[in-house]
Structure formats: C-alpha cells, structure tokens
Amino acid sequence: MRPLKLTMTAFGPYKNEEVIDFSELKDNRLFVVSGNTGAGKTSIFDAICFALYGDASGEDRNDSKMLRSHFADDQVHTSVDFVFELKGRAYRVFRQLAHVKSGNKGATGDRYELYEIIGGEEIPITDRFIVSQVDEKIREIIGLTKDQFSQIVMLPQGEFRKLLTSETENKEEILRRIFKTNLYKVVADQLNEKRKEMQQICAELAKIREYHINNVKGSLAGREGSDLYKVFQQQHYNTHQVVEALDKEIDYYVGQMEEKKLLLQVETAKHQEKTAAYHQAQSVNEQFNLLDQKIATRQELASQALDIQQKAMELSLAEQAVHLHVYERHYVEMTEELTRKNKLLEDALIECEQAESSFRSAEANYKQEEGKEKLREQALRELERLQGYLPTVKDIDEKQQKVLQLEIEVESLTKQVANAQSELEALQSKRSEKLVQVKELEDKVAYLPEMTERLNLLRQHATMIQEYLNLVQRSSEEHEEERELSDTFEQANQAYSVVEDLWIEGQAGLLASHLHDGDTCPVCGSIEHPKKAAMIGEIPTKEELEQLRKDKSVAEKKHLEAKAKYNATIRQIQEKQQQVLEQGFNIEGIQESIAELVKEGKALANEEKELKENHAKHTPLKQALETLDQTLEEKSKQKEHTSTLFNDKKTAFVTEQAVYEQLLAALPEEVRSLEKLEQQIRDTEENKKNMDDAWKQAQMKFQEASKRNIEVVASRTNADNLKNEAVAKKEKAHRSYFEALKQAGFETEEAYKSAKMKDDARSALKQQIEAYHTATKTIEQQIEELSEATAGKERQDVVMLQQHLQELEQRLEIIRNENIQAELNYGKGTEGRVNILEAEKAWQDAEREYQLVKDLYDVVRGENTKKISFESIS
DSSP states (O other), X not given: OEEEEEEEEEETTEEEEEEEEGGGGTTOOOOOOOOXXXXXXXXXXXXXXXXXXXXXXXXXXXXXXXXXXXXXXXXXOXXXXXXXXXXXXXXXXXXXXXXXXXXXXXXXXXXXXXXXXXXXXXXXXXXXXXXXXXXXXXXXXXXXXXXXXXXXXXXXXXXXXXXXXXXXXXXXXXXXXXXXXXXXXXXXXHHHHHHXXXXXXXXXXXXXXXXXXXXXXXXXXXXXXXXHHHHHHSSSOOHHHHHHHHHHHHHHHHHHHHHHHHHHHHHHHHHHHHHHHHHHHHXXXXXXXXXXXXXXXXXXXXXXXXXXXHHHHHHHHHHHHHTTHHHHHHHHHHHHHHHHHXXXXXXXXXXXXXXXXXXXXXXXXXXXXXXXXXXXXXXXHHHHHHHHHHHHHHHHHHHHHXXXXXXXXXXXXXXXXXXXXXXXXXXXXXXXXXXXXXXXHHHHGGGHHHHHHHHHHHHHHXXXXXXXXXXXXXXXXXXXHHHHHHHHHHHHHHHHHHHHHHHHHHHHHXXXXXXXXXXXXXXXXXXXXXXXXXXOSSOOOHHHHHHHHHHHHHHHHHHHHHHHHHHHHHXXXXXXXXXXXXXXXXXXXHXXXXXXXXXXXXXXXHHXXXXXXXXXXXXXXXXXXXXXXXXXXXXXXXXXXXXXXXXXXXXXXXHHHHHHHHHHHTSOGGGSOHHHHHHHHHHHHXXXXXXXXXXXXXXXXXXXXXXXXXXXXXXXXXXXXXXXXXXXXXXXXXXXXXXXXXXXXXSSHHHHHHXXXXXXXXXXXXXXXXXXXXXXXXXXXXXXXXXXXXXXXXXXXXXXXXXXXXXXXXXXXXXXXXXXXXXXXXXXXXXXXXXXXXXXXXXXXXXXXXHHHHHHHXXXXXXXXXXXXXXXXX
C-alpha cells in the first residue's frame, strides 16, 4: 500500500486542517518523518490507522475519543481523509469522529465514506456509507485486520522503542506483544499444565496400585511358608512377582474349599441321622404328656355337670317366653295408641278455642274498615287534583333552571372579560421588559470570539509548561523507582544463584545414591565409583528453583522497563524544555510564569464564562419575546370573542326571566314548587294505598277465620271418635295377653318377664350347653386313641440325645467356618489380583500419555536439538 494524500482536521495536536501530500515524494519509497516530541509524528500514523480501521496505531492510544484535538473549536468535527494506492488502484476513505457539542447530551456528526478513484472520478464502492459496510470493504481491499495491519505493515512507535531499549530476556515478551504470538505461549502453557497433570495422575495411580498390593499383603500374606509370604518378606518386589505368588495362593484356597466341602457332606449326614432319632423320641414323650393332659381335662368337665343342667332349665323357660312376645307387644302398642289419641283430642279442643277467638277479632276489624269507604274516595279525588297541576309545574321548573344557568353564565363571562383585560395589560408590560434585556445582551456578547481566542492561547502555553513540570516530577519518581528495582533484582539474582547451586549438588547426591558397583554411570559411563557425591541436607525442588528463576526474570524485566522509562522521560524533558524556550519563557522563572498564566487565565475564563452565560441567555430571551407577541395576539382575539358571547347571554337571560315570572303568577302558592308538589302527590298516594291495603287485608282475614273455625270443629269431633275406638282395642289386647300367660304356665306377669332373654343371650347360652356336651364326647374319644397309641411304649431320655446332637452341630460349625474362610480368602485373592492388574494397566497407560505430552511440551518450548520453539518460527 502506498499513501498518496492525508488530510487531518482537529486531529491530535492539529487544531485546524493539516494536509500531507505524499505524491510529492514521487518514486522515492523510503522517507523519514522527523520532528520534536509532541510535534505530531505518531499522529500521522494514528490518522492513517484511524481512517482505515477507526482506531489509533498503538495500544496506549486505543480510545478513539482521545484522538480529538483539545484545542479544536466546538463546531469543527474531527476527521481524516486518506487517499492511497494498492495493487495499481487508487482509493479514498473519509472517516469523521462524533463528539458531544456544547449544550447537547449525545455525540453527533459521525461519517464514513469510501470511494475508488477511476480516471479522476470518485465512485462509491459500498451500497450505503455506514460503518459496518465501510469497515468490511476496507478489510476486503487490504486483506488485513487492524491487528494484522499493526503487526505487519505499521509497527507501533511505543512498542518498537521498548524493543530497542530492552535487555535480551525482555525482547521475547515485547516481540510476543508486537507480533501477537501469545497463542503459542498459551499452547505451551496448556501443554505444561497437562504435563504436570499427567505427572500427578501417574503418581496417584502408582499409589492406588501400591494400595491394592498392601491390601493383599495385609489380608493374605500371613500364611507362613507360602510363596506370597516369601515375596512380601523381601525388601523389594515388583507387581509381576506379587501377581505370580498370588495365583499360587488362590490355587491353594481352591483346594481347601474342595476338601472342606467333602468333609462337610459326611458330617451333615451324621447330624441328620441323629436329628431324626431325637425327634422320634421327643414325639413319644409328647404323646404320654398329652394323654395326662386329656385325663385331667375329663375330670374338670365332670365337675361342671350340675351347673350345665341348671342352665338347660333356664333355656327351656326362655324359649317358651319367646312365643308370648307377640301378645305382649300388641298390648303395649294399643296402650301407646290410646295415649296418642288422648293427646290428639286435647290439641283439637285447644285449637277450637283459638279459632273462635281469631274469628271474633277478624269480624270486628272487617266492620271497622268497611266504615272508611268515604275517606278512601276523598283521598282518590285529592290525588287526581294534585296530578293535574304536575305538567304545568314541571314546565315552570325547567324555565327556572334555564334562567339560573343563564345568570351563572353571565356572571362567569363578566369575570372572563375582566381577567382577559388584566392579562393583556400584564403581557404588554412583560414584553417591554424582555425587549430591553435582549438589547443589553446583544451589546455584551459582541466581544466573546476575541476573548475565547486569547483564552485558548493561554491554555496552550499553560498546558505546555505544566507538561514540562510534570515530566520533571515524573523523572524524579522514575529514577527512585529504577534504583529500588535494581536492588530488588540483585537480591533475586543472589537468591536464585544460591538455590541453583544447592539444587545441582542435591541432584548429584541423588544420582550417586542410586549407583552401585558394577552399574554404569549415566554421566560418565564408568562402572567404578570411588568418590561418589554425598547427600546434602534438604534439597530444593525443581519447582522452587523454577519459581526463583521466574522471580529473578520478573525483577530484571521490571528493572529494565523502569530504566528505559526513565531514559525516555529525560529525553522528553529535553524536547519539552526546547519548546518552552521557543515560546519565550525562562526556565529559571518557570513557576512564576505558570502562576501568572493561571491567574490571567482564570480572570479571562471568568469573563468568558460570564459572556457565554449571557450568550446562552440571549437566544431563550429572544424566543420568549416572540412567544409573548404570539400570546398577545391570541389573548386579544379571545377577549373580543368573550365580549360578544357576554352580550348574547345577557339578552337571553332577560327574556327567559320575564317568561318564567309570568307563568309562575298563574299558579296557587302551595303548588308553585315542583319538589313540594311531588311530595304532596307521594304522600296522598301512600295514604290512599294504606287505606286500600287495610280494607283488602280485613276482608281476607275475615274469610280465613271463618273457614278455619269450621275446620277445627270437624277436627274435634273426629278426635273424640278415634279416642273411643282406642279404648276398646286396648281392653281387647289386655284380655288376650293374660290368657296366653296362663296357657304357657306363667302364674304372673312378673314370672314371665324374669324368664325372658334377649336373642343373643339365649343363643349364647344354647351354644355353651352344646359346647359342653361336644367337649365331653371329644375328650373321651381322644383318651381312647392316645391309650392305644402308647400301648407297649416307654418314655425316652431326650436330654442325652440332645447333647450328642449339639456336639455334632459344633463340629459342623467349625468345618463350615473353615470353608467360609477359605472362600473369603479366595475372593480376596481374586479381587486383589483384578485390582492390581487394572491399576498396573491404568498406570502404564497414564505413563505413556505423560511421556507423549512431555515430548510435545519439549518440542513446543524448544527443548530439541535445533533449540527452535513454535513461537520463534511463527
């Protein structure tokens, strides 16, 4: 890419428009951009990068808002117009930065344009001039992203300075940041983490394998003379030896299980034979015991015979009493029926008396209401008279409401006319005041541009001097920081050297501790070791040494960076001092100069602030004056309209009021109010309704009382007849009941009632008697059967048989436990063998993966014959 023309406006240190025409170089492709620090050299490259990608070229200037000139006028936008040639074709890109203008809340003014120049004519090469399309098209034309452009085409100034001034160990980090090779370092770091992880996994898997071997040692290695016992007695053994000995131990326990199973079968057969003999003897003794129990039971049943006979007699009387229950129940029902009929007759007599009393009261009320006929007719005529006035009174009431409404409107319009006149006078007075204020402000703000230009110049001088003073202050701080970091680096370097020497001695001692006469030395190849290195105390670990090396590198890097930073600041002080002298200031009295500048600047700033505030007030005042003129015109029109409306409403009010008074004079005094007339009509209607309702109620109650009186007399006669029938039925049931008692053999009613039993009690007694007879018969039969079964037999000594049986069971338990132990040992051996082999395989797999990751890590970081890393060849 070849730059042709660069135009910068309000960009970086350039307040106005700055044009650089690269076409003047013609065919010279190598040129130098030179100038003092802060003159704007880097801003040229920032402008090119901003035009192409919207960002500056360096990481320390990656905020696009920082690119705007601090000295630019608020109305001037920051922009870059860049013309360049690429692959024989010319392009122009224009990019304008949005900023927040004074008085606005948001940033405005951003623009993006991209053209191809063909034959001197600019042709747009995007559908729309929006940032996304312009950025995408530029990346397509150049073929590089912003990071790639900064990495390949335009090396940032600050990063290149750090590279030149840094020491060897720091160049790697700087080159990594410049050429964006952090990815390869990340790969190397991840491989290193994976290597450490696999190393840890191998160690853990080795511990798991050792754990399973120790489990076998603790559970199966106690049998003296076995191969497994001999292996574990050795000081060193491997997994193959343990597995081989464990296989033999498993075979031993297989033989033990077979032997114990045969012995267990023989002893079990003996135990079963003795058990059968024991159970047979026990059965004979149980039959003799059962025969004794049955004889005792028969004697007990014989003692209950008299009681059972007495209960049988009671059951016979209770069963005879059951047949008399029907007669007794019929007699009780007839007695209860007579009681109910007596109660019915008493209720009928009481109801008769009540009906007679109600009839006399209803008859008197009926005659009283019948005599009020004339009053009812008089109320009807009064109601018709009042209702005749109602339409006329309603019309008069509507006229009255209309007159009142017109009166209210006339009063309201009177007040509106007065208020409108007052508002017009107040607005005219306010307009006169605003006009005077606008005139005064226009005279004051005329000096604002001249004062602003003078204030900007003072600020530039003050900024330049303050930057010089800040650099001087910073150089002192950086010099002190550089000295402290130098001391820190020396301490870290000494600590690393001491630990490195200890680690080398310790590694030699460790190597020597594993050398034996006849073994080849991995260093010199000798098989004789007359002067082996001795072990020292505590040996530093590789990780500790590596950490100290990193600490030393970090301390050295910080020291070199601080030194370069300090030297750069000294150069900046020299350049800034030259600028101060060029502006006519004396270095020796620089503090007094900046104090005078600040004092003068504050005074000008206050004056400028006051003028800006007046300028800010001028526009709103002018707008307010225009608004007042419009308001005055609108208020005048409103006043004229209100006056016209007032005159119309006043005329209508006088007319309606005359008509209302004429209609009102034609009505009686008591009915002129619609509210009073309606109330009189409601009262008259209610009075008439009450008298009509009372007359209807008296007629209805008189008819109901007459009907009820007839009904209760008939009911009393019927109740008297039913009582006589119930007396006759009770006497007949009494005779039938006592005749049945005599026929059943009961002398008195008390004897019958004492013999009565409930159904469940009678049934239970019957079952008890039958159960006794059944038990007697059954026990005789059982005694006869048991006597036949025990004939010719004797009782057996089961205690001695039980002792022999227990001895056999104890022997069986011992053999069974020995067999279980053999099975457990076989299971432990089999499980331990599987666990050991699985742990051995997992460890071997992890060891292979660890070696693979370690080899990859060594290749990536350059631990190879060529000493070349991925990052160095990228």
